[in-house]
Amino acid sequence: MKKLFLVILMALPFSLTACGDSVDKITNDMVRDAIKCETKEYDKAKCDQLTIVYKERKGKFTAEEQKEVEKRVFTKFFEEMALVKDKAKKKK
Numbered sequence: 001m002k003k004l005f006l007v008i009l010m011a012l013p014f015s016l017t018a019c020g021d022s023v024d025k026i027t028n029d030m031v032r033d034a035i036k037c038e039t040k041e042y043d044k045a046k047c048d049q050l051t052i053v054y055k056e057r058k059g060k061f062t063a064e065e066q067k068e069v070e071k072r073v074f075t076k077f078f079e080e081m082a083l084v085k086d087k088a089k090k091k092k
Contacts, residue, residue, distance in 0.1 A: 023072065
């Protein structure tokens with residue numbers, strides 16, 4: 001019984017934190033949609049709408065986490081765009 005109680009006690013914090021948005025998840029979502037906006041897969045109206053949505057999502061994080069999101073998005077966006085451009089050059 002003690003072991004079961006201990007397992008439940010240890011699993012509870014992890015199950016509660018997994019429900020919310022994470023820095024990695026918002027970073028991946030932002031980069032994916034930014035690339036689609038940059039490559040004109042999405043129109044300007046959709047990109048503007050996504051900007052508002054991501055500002056709201058990012059605003060739910062602490063200031064430190066917001067800076068981490070910005071840093072990761074900036075870095076990952078340019079890495080991914082380089083790959084997209086390389087693929088486009090190879091297709092031509």
